[in-house]
Amino acid sequence: MAHWLMKSEPDELSIETLGQLGDARWDGVRNYQARNFLRAMSIGDTFFFYHASCPRPGIAGIAQIMAAAYPDPTALDASSPYHDAKASAEKNPWSAVDVKHVRTFAHVLDLGLLKQQSALAELALVQKGSRLSVMPVSEAQWAAVLALAT
Template identity: 70%
Template sequence: MPFWLMKSEPEELAISTLQKLGQTRWDGVRNYQARNFLREMRDGDLFFFYHSSCPRPGIAGIGRIVGEAYPDPSALDQRSPYLDPKASMEKNPWSAVDVRFVEAFADILDLTNLRGRPELADLALLKKGNRLSVMPVAEEEWAAVLALR
């Protein structure tokens, strides 16, 4: 089973919000490579929920992919900050997935802690210049992160 890391600003969607909702749509991804990763996801895949652009960025918990990717409705929503004026019902280049809450970590595994772990040296999140909001995680990296919680 593939593993993933998905970033969200806590004001947009936090692990605690996902926990309350139980399940929601992960949308608004407007980078083609990240979108392609969404399209690779399969029902049941697990992902690390990463809080970004906040005072203490880091991995906050785990979620599960529900179903498969589908056209992102936020690209067509006039009220959405993710509106894409070039998208249409016939041609929507963006994708979304539904996600379900699995676990909130007792404490955030913050970026500084992750960077200091040699076993995570190849984690895409920690690579210089990598700003993708969705990225794959190798099985060994997944296990190494789980060992830190």
């Protein structure tokens, strides 16, 4: 089982909303490297749910992959903000995964706190210039974040 970190704007999907829904489709990823990470995910993999582009960005909880990557239907939906005019049913370059809520943290682990942790120095999230919305998390990094959440 692998671990990941995935970013979502809370207005789009928050850990609280995922908790209420139980499960949801994670779509709209429009970066090829992040898309490739989605495609590398397996059912049962877990990820840190990161709230991005909000007043207090940070890790808000944990979710799990419920379905392996499949073509992202939002790429074909002209009314979607994630529509890709170059995509077609035969050639859709984008992927989505289904996820389910596992745990909401009692408090958001904000980015400033994460940047202070030496155990997370190699995590792409805290690297200058890294804007990936999906990234791998090592076992050691996973354990370090979990220790902060307790």
